Amino acid sequence: MRVLLDACVWGGAKAQLASEGHDVTWIGDSVADPGDEEVLSQACAERRVLVTLDKDFGELAIVRSLPHCGIVRLVNVAATRQADVCLMVLKRYEEDLNRGALITASSGRTRIRLP
Numbered sequence: 001m002r003v004l005l006d007a008c009v010w011g012g013a014k015a016q017l018a019s020e021g022h023d024v025t026w027i028g029d030s031v032a033d034p035g036d037e038e039v040l041s042q043a044c045a046e047r048r049v050l051v052t053l054d055k056d057f058g059e060l061a062i063v064r065s066l067p068h069c070g071i072v073r074l075v076n077v078a079a080t081r082q083a084d085v086c087l088m089v090l091k092r093y094e095e096d097l098n099r100g101a102l103i104t105a106s107s108g109r110t111r112i113r114l115p
């Protein structure tokens with residue numbers, strides 16, 4: 001799966017996701033964070049699922065109806081566990097994400113909002 005990690009996601013998650021076969025880019029590799037709207041636009045243009053810790057992306061997608069290719073928001077997940085939770089979500093909810101789902105995931109709970 002094609003994934004874009006927001007700058008707030010632990011950078012070490014990139015290598016873990018890539019080692020499982022995902023095509024991953026991380027905003028943290030950029031010189032400066034371009035801002036939420038640009039990050040969402042980049043993810044959509046590159047046909048990537050956006051993984052973030054920031055709840056503002058849900059508002060951009062739902063309230064402002066900005067296009068996206070699926071969003072995973074990690075909530076209260078320790079940095080070293082972010083890749084594991086993300087891998088679980090990508091595997092278990094791949095079909096929903098391909099349809100543009102917004103998924104909120106923590107270590108013990110997952111909520112899905114389908115388009």
